Amino acid sequence: MAGTWIAAICTLGLMSFVIKDSPLYRLAEYTFLAVGTAYSFVLSLERLNPVIITPIKQGKYTIFIPVALGLLLYSRFFRGKQWLMGFPISVTIGVGLGLSLKGIVSSEIVKQLSDTYTSIGSLEGVLIFVGVICVILFFYFSRSNTGANPPVLAVARKIGRVFLMIAFGCMFSNVILSRMTLLLGRIKFLLGDWLNII
Amino acid sequence: MNRNNLFLGITVIITLTTLVAGFFDLSIFNTISANLVNWSVVIGLVALATAIISLMRMHVKRIMTRRREWFYSLYFIVVFTAVCSIGLIYSSRGQPFMYVVNNILVPLSTTIYSLLGLWMATAAYRAFRVRSIDSTILLVTGIIVLLGSTSFGAAISPVFARITIFIRLIPTTAASRGILISGGLGAIALGIRILLGVERGHIPGQSK
Numbered sequence: 001m002a003g004t005w006i007a008a009i010c011t012l013g014l015m016s017f018v019i020k021d022s023p024l025y026r027l028a029e030y031t032f033l034a035v036g037t038a039y040s041f042v043l044s045l046e047r048l049n050p051v052i053i054t055p056i057k058q059g060k061y062t063i064f065i066p067v068a069l070g071l072l073l074y075s076r077f078f079r080g081k082q083w084l085m086g087f088p089i090s091v092t093i094g095v096g097l098g099l100s101l102k103g104i105v106s107s108e109i110v111k112q113l114s115d116t117y118t119s120i121g122s123l124e125g126v127l128i129f130v131g132v133i134c135v136i137l138f139f140y141f142s143r144s145n146t147g148a149n150p151p152v153l154a155v156a157r158k159i160g161r162v163f164l165m166i167a168f169g170c171m172f173s174n175v176i177l178s179r180m181t182l183l184l185g186r187i188k189f190l191l192g193d194w195l196n197i198i
Numbered sequence: 199m200n201r202n203n204l205f206l207g208i209t210v211i212i213t214l215t216t217l218v219a220g221f222f223d224l225s226i227f228n229t230i231s232a233n234l235v236n237w238s239v240v241i242g243l244v245a246l247a248t249a250i251i252s253l254m255r256m257h258v259k260r261i262m263t264r265r266r267e268w269f270y271s272l273y274f275i276v277v278f279t280a281v282c283s284i285g286l287i288y289s290s291r292g293q294p295f296m297y298v299v300n301n302i303l304v305p306l307s308t309t310i311y312s313l314l315g316l317w318m319a320t321a322a323y324r325a326f327r328v329r330s331i332d333s334t335i336l337l338v339t340g341i342i343v344l345l346g347s348t349s350f351g352a353a354i355s356p357v358f359a360r361i362t363i364f365i366r367l368i369p370t371t372a373a374s375r376g377i378l379i380s381g382g383l384g385a386i387a388l389g390i391r392i393l394l395g396v397e398r399g400h401i402p403g404q405s406k
Contacts, residue, residue, distance in 0.1 A: 003301035010302055014309040018316065030270050032306040034277035037253065039303055042285030042295070044246045051236075051243055066237035070244025077251065083201055086402045088241045090208040093392070093400045095238040097209070098216025098231070101389045108382030112375045128372045135376025139384075160376065165332050167373030169339025170365050172322065176340075177347055179315020186309050 008194040011186055066091075134160035205401045210393050339365060 013028030055063045069091060075084040116132045119125035137153060138160030149157075191197045212234055218224065219231030257271035281298055288294045322340070327333070345351025346362025391397040 003297060007301045007305040010306050011309045014306060014313065017313065026267070026270055027273065028306065030274045031277055031302060032310065034274045035281050035298060035303045036307070037250075038278045038281035038285065039290075039299060041246070041250060041282060042290050044243060045286070046290055047243055051240055062233075063240060066240035067244055069237070070241040073241070073245040073248050074251075076248065083402050086201065086205040087208070088245070089400055089402065090205040091212055091234070092238045092241055094209040094212025095216055095234050097389050097392060098213040098220065099235070101213070101217055101386060102220030104382040104385050108378045108385075112378050112382075116375055124368055127368050128375070131369060131372025132376045132379070135373050136380055139376070139380035161332060162335060163369050163373045163376070165335040166339045166365060166369040169336040170343045170362075170370045172318075172336070173340045173343035173347065176315055176319055176322075177344065179312055179318065182308050183312035183315055186305070186312050189305070 004194055008190060011190060015186075130159070131163040135163055136160075138164065202398065202401050203395075206395050206398065209400070213389070213393060 010028050010031065013024045014032075016022050016028075017025045052063060052067060069088040072084045073088050075081040112132075116125075116129055120129050134156045137156040140153075188198070215227060216231045216234060219227040254275065257275055260271040261268050261275075281295075284292075284298060285295045325333070327337075342358055343362050343365060345354065346358035346360075346365075351358040388397065392400070
């Protein structure tokens with residue numbers, strides 16, 4: 001019961017912003033920030049045990065290398081020693097770059113191209129193929145959009161733009177629909193669970 | 199070798215090691231790559247408190263200097279400390295912590311996301327007013343998809359649902375694939391720029 005009241009006050013506090021910025025809204029906003037940050041912090045702290053402490057207990061002392069690298073990130077709080085942050089950042093960027101390049105080539109390029117090419121047997125497949133080529137040409141920034149371009153490129157870019165606008169319209173509507181569903185959920189909570197009107 | 203080249207060298211070696219492990223089945227590279235991935239997880243975890251320290255410093259400074267609306271910073275610190283204490287004492291799966299999450303965090307995050315829908319709708323009204331062919335296409339598509347996805351549209355005409363299916367199946371798929379492929383090519387270009395040392399934004403003290 002008390003939980004429902006707390007949730008209702010928090011919900012109304014945030015919703016009050018629709019009328020005007022108020023202290024109630026500010027309190028709800030700061031509550032959200034504080035609880036959200038604390039939630040992430042607690043979850044991350046609990047991961048210290050399986051990721052760092054357990055390997056040390058098992059005698060895997062190489063874990064001290066990344067721990068030391070991670071501690072170097074705290075050098076940002078010491079004037080003149082900030083350059084030490086470069087070691088952990090270089091390692092993290094290197095791993096992230098390697099993994100993302102590998103993932104991009106397989107999932108974002110090869111998979112998408114093969115799916116586009118293999119479905120070319122049907123009318124839908126041909127339309128998708130034309131759309132994909134035109135959209136890619138639209139993002140071909142080495143040639144300006146306004147300067148003298150070969151007619152084929154100019155037409156392809158125009159078609160690509162139409163495809164993009166249709167897709168953006170569709171995606172936008174999907175987002176609006178999902179948000180409206182959430183809003184209805186909150187209204188249903190206020191009127192049903194809290195006030196028992198519906 | 200100066201510091202910047204050292205950092206660039208570390209980035210290049212680690213990137214190439216991870217890449218080689220991804221594309222070739224060489225056991226030594228696979229082992230090194232798996233360890234490096236684990237390292238980056240550990241680095242992220244150890245560095246966790248840097249964000250909290252920065253946040254606390256900002257709020258404490260705001261309180262000490264009695265800057266405008268400083269009491270909200272005090273409130274933030276109190277709530278943050280209380281929720282952290284509950285989480286550390288009872289664990290994240292404990293009843294008190296779940297009570298806070300279910301009755302404060304979940305309703306607040308849901309409300310924020312739902313309210314964003316309202317702002318987006320009003321912003322869309324201003325942005326998509328019929329001014330050019332592009333915005334007209336976007337507006338018309340948006341309205342058709344909205345009608346085709348709701349029972350209101352179905353009550354007017356079943357055509358909206360059919361057009362919506364077509365829009366989702368053909369142009370949206372084509373555009374999404376085009377965006378993914380173009381974005382992927384752009385990310386590869388950025389990766390090559392980092393590997394060649396043209397892009398050095400990640401190195402401390404280097405803005406370019």
